[in-house]
Amino acid sequence: MDPRVEEHARILVEWSTEIKRNDMVVIRATPESHDLAVAVAKKASEKGAKIMTIFQSEELDRAIFDGADDETLQKMSEHYLGAVEKADVFIGLSAPMNTKALANVDPKRLVMTQKANKPISDRILDKRWCGTVHPCKTLAQQAGMSLNEYQDFVYGATLTDWEEESKNMYLIKEHLESHNDIRFVGPATDLYAKTEGRIWIASDGKHNMPSGEVFTAPIEDTVEGSIFFDIPFMQMGKVVEGVRLEFEKGEVVEYSADKNEQVLKAILETDEGAKHLGEMAIGTNRGIKDYTLNMLFDEKIGDTIHCALGRAYKDCNGTNESAVHVDMIKTMIEGEIIAGDEVIYSKGKFFFE
Amino acid sequence: MDPRVEEHARILVEWSTEIKRNDMVVIRATPESHDLAVAVAKKASEKGAKIMTIFQSEELDRAIFDGADDETLQKMSEHYLGAVEKADVFIGLSAPMNTKALANVDPKRLVMTQKANKPISDRILDKRWCGTVHPCKTLAQQAGMSLNEYQDFVYGATLTDWEEESKNMYLIKEHLESHNDIRFVGPATDLYAKTEGRIWIASDGKHNMPSGEVFTAPIEDTVEGSIFFDIPFMQMGKVVEGVRLEFEKGEVVEYSADKNEQVLKAILETDEGAKHLGEMAIGTNRGIKDYTLNMLFDEKIGDTIHCALGRAYKDCNGTNESAVHVDMIKTMIEGEIIAGDEVIYSKGKFFFE
Known part of the structure; x- marks a missing residue:
C-alpha cells in the first residue's frame, strides 16, 4: 500500500476525528476508496474503536431513484439513522466510480431524498465527522490529470502539519x-x-x-x-x-x-x-x-x-x-x-x- | 447488465424476503457483488422499501484483526446493532475478493469477534433474511471453473421456479x-x-x-x-x-x-x-x-x-x-x-x- 494512504488515514483518525478507545466509528466508503477504508479501519482499531462501513456508490443511489416512487423517496432510512445514532464518529471517503450517474435524475427528487434524510445528516453533524477524498481515476480525469499526478495533488494538500x-x-x-x-x-x-x-x-x-x-x-x-x-x-x-x-x-x-x-x-x-x-x-x-x-x-x-x-x-x-x-x-x-x-x-x- | 442478475435480484426480493412497502432493508455487499446489490436495490425500491448497504470486504475485516487488541475485539459493534434493530430484512451478497485474507488470523480471535457480535447475528435471524452468492472470479477459481462457467453454474442452481x-x-x-x-x-x-x-x-x-x-x-x-x-x-x-x-x-x-x-x-x-x-x-x-x-x-x-x-x-x-x-x-x-x-x-x- 502507498505509505501516503496510511498517513492520510493517520491524519483522519488522530487529527480530524481524534478517535479513542470505545468509539463507534462509521466509515462511508466506495469500492474505489477501499484502500483508504482499510487503512482507516486498521488505524482506528489500533485506538480501540469499533468499525462499521457503509457502502456508497452512485450506481446504487441511481438504482434507488430508478426504482422508488416519490412516496418511498420521502421516507427516512430508519436503519441508517439507527446506525448513526449509536455512532461517535462518521468519516466519509469520497472516490466515485462515475460522477455522472445521477446527472439525469430529476433535481426535485434529489432534494426530496435529502429532505427525508435530513434527521440523519443532522445527527452526523452532531458527531465528530470528517469528509475527505481518496484519489481515484474518476476524480483524476475530472481534474484533468493522470492518477499519479492527482495523487500528488491530493496528498500535497492533505499530508501536512495540521x-x-x-x-x-x-x-x-x-x-x-x-x-x-x-x-x-x-x-x-x-x-x-x-x-x-x-x-x-x-x-x-x-x-x-x-x-x-x-x-x-x-x-x-x-x-x-x-x-x-x-x-x-x-x-x-x-x-x-x-x-x-x-x-x-x-x-x-x-x-x-x-x-x-x-x-x-x-x-x-x-x-x-x-x-x-x-x-x-x-x-x-x-x-x-x-x-x-x-x-x-x-x-x-x-x-x-x-x-x-x-x-x-x-x-x-x-x-x-x-x-x-x-x-x-x-x-x-x-x-x-x-x-x-x-x-x-x-x-x-x-x-x- | 446480465439479465440473470436482475432475475436473481427478483427472486431474492419477491421470493426469499418478500419485500413490501415501508420495509427497511439492509444489504450487505462486497465490491465484487456491486452489480447484484444495484439490482436488489432497484427491485426493493420498486416495492417501496428503503435501502441501506453495508460494505463487506475480507481485507477490511483483516485490517480490524490486525489493528484491534483483544479488548476491542470483545466489544460489540453498537452501531451495527443499531442498524439491524431498525431493519425488517437483511440480505447478504457474498462475493469475496480474497477468500484467504483471514487465513492467518488466530482462530481464537475470530471466535472472540463472533461471540462479541452474537447479539447482532441473533437479531438478523429474527428478521426476514437471506444469504446468497454472486458469481465472481474468486469463487469461480475456487470452484475450478471459468467465470462464464461459474455464472452458468450459480444461475442454474438459483434461477428456478421456487x-x-x-x-x-x-x-x-x-x-x-x-x-x-x-x-x-x-x-x-x-x-x-x-x-x-x-x-x-x-x-x-x-x-x-x-x-x-x-x-x-x-x-x-x-x-x-x-x-x-x-x-x-x-x-x-x-x-x-x-x-x-x-x-x-x-x-x-x-x-x-x-x-x-x-x-x-x-x-x-x-x-x-x-x-x-x-x-x-x-x-x-x-x-x-x-x-x-x-x-x-x-x-x-x-x-x-x-x-x-x-x-x-x-x-x-x-x-x-x-x-x-x-x-x-x-x-x-x-x-x-x-x-x-x-x-x-x-x-x-x-x-x-
Whole structure:
C-alpha cells in the first residue's frame, strides 16, 4: 500500500476525528476508496474503536431513484439513522466510480431524498465527522490529470502539519475578530464589509480534509465596492471565468464574466439572497497550488480569498438566506487583506510571517 | 447488465424476503457483488422499501484483526446493532475478493469477534433474511471453473421456479413427518434412524439462495447401519474422499476414507457429539449437477442425501451437541429413501414423480 494512504488515514483518525478507545466509528466508503477504508479501519482499531462501513456508490443511489416512487423517496432510512445514532464518529471517503450517474435524475427528487434524510445528516453533524477524498481515476480525469499526478495533488494538500496550520489559522481568526470589518484590495478589486458580531471560523481539517480557510458571513447590507475573481469555477456543468461584481448596500448592482456570463446571471436571479454575499473567506492551504474545478480544493488554495453569493453559515452568525451558495475565488499574491486598521495579509505574507 | 442478475435480484426480493412497502432493508455487499446489490436495490425500491448497504470486504475485516487488541475485539459493534434493530430484512451478497485474507488470523480471535457480535447475528435471524452468492472470479477459481462457467453454474442452481420447488419439498416433508423413522439404502449403504418428534425442514430458498434440501436431526442413539459417501468434501483445507461409516446405537464404531482419512479421524475425535449424526437430509436441487467443494451448493445437489456428524439444529428439535457440524454427501441415483413403510424416493424419482 502507498505509505501516503496510511498517513492520510493517520491524519483522519488522530487529527480530524481524534478517535479513542470505545468509539463507534462509521466509515462511508466506495469500492474505489477501499484502500483508504482499510487503512482507516486498521488505524482506528489500533485506538480501540469499533468499525462499521457503509457502502456508497452512485450506481446504487441511481438504482434507488430508478426504482422508488416519490412516496418511498420521502421516507427516512430508519436503519441508517439507527446506525448513526449509536455512532461517535462518521468519516466519509469520497472516490466515485462515475460522477455522472445521477446527472439525469430529476433535481426535485434529489432534494426530496435529502429532505427525508435530513434527521440523519443532522445527527452526523452532531458527531465528530470528517469528509475527505481518496484519489481515484474518476476524480483524476475530472481534474484533468493522470492518477499519479492527482495523487500528488491530493496528498500535497492533505499530508501536512495540521497542528501548525491550525495554530496559524486561529491566529488569523483572533486578529480578524478583534476588528469590525474586512477589506480585500488588489488588481481591479476593493471590497469592503462590516463583520461586527460575526464569527470567523478556522477550518483546520477537523471536518474537511484537506481544509485550510478562515471564513465568515459578512453583514449582508454592508458589502460595498468591486471585486474581480480570476480563478474559474464550475456551475451547472459550465466553467465560468473572469467574474466582476460591484456591490452597493450589500447588493450586486453590476456584474460581468469573461466566459459563461449567462450562468452568473442565472445564479444572481435565483432569489434575493443570491444577490448578496453569504461568505467572505481566506484560503490558507499552500499545499494546493492549482485549481482543479473542485471547490473542496480550490477554495482552500493558499494566497487566495473567496466570496460566496447566497446562503450564509449559521455557525458564523450569518443570516443571508438563499437556495444557492456559489463560491468564487481570487488570487491575492498581489493583494492585501485589511481588517480595521491592521494589515492581516500583504502580497504573499500574513502579519505573523 | 446480465439479465440473470436482475432475475436473481427478483427472486431474492419477491421470493426469499418478500419485500413490501415501508420495509427497511439492509444489504450487505462486497465490491465484487456491486452489480447484484444495484439490482436488489432497484427491485426493493420498486416495492417501496428503503435501502441501506453495508460494505463487506475480507481485507477490511483483516485490517480490524490486525489493528484491534483483544479488548476491542470483545466489544460489540453498537452501531451495527443499531442498524439491524431498525431493519425488517437483511440480505447478504457474498462475493469475496480474497477468500484467504483471514487465513492467518488466530482462530481464537475470530471466535472472540463472533461471540462479541452474537447479539447482532441473533437479531438478523429474527428478521426476514437471506444469504446468497454472486458469481465472481474468486469463487469461480475456487470452484475450478471459468467465470462464464461459474455464472452458468450459480444461475442454474438459483434461477428456478421456487414456488414449484417449495410445493414438492413440503410434500416430502409432510410424508417424512407422517412416519417415525428414515432409512437410506444404496450401494454399500443401509442406514437407519428414528425421527419421532423431530421436525423435517423444507429449505426452499427463504434463507439460503440457492437452496433445496429437506433435513432433520435424527434421534442420536438410534442411528444403525453403514453408509458410503461418494462425493468428496473439503475440511481443514483438505479434500476428503470415499468416506465409510458404521454406526451402532448412534455412535460411529468403524470408519475409513479413501483419501485424507486422518482428517476424518480428527473430526470424529473432536468431542463426543462428533461421533453422532446431527443431521440427515435429502438434496432436491436438480439445477446443481456437480460438486464444487462449496457445501452451500454441494449439499443441495439433486438426487443426493447427506448426513452431518456433530451439532444438530434446534429448529429440528435436535439435541446433539458438538463444536463441529460436518456434512458428507452421497449420490442416490441408484438408491432408495424409505420412511416407515413408504418409499419416499427410488432411483431418481420421488413418490410423486
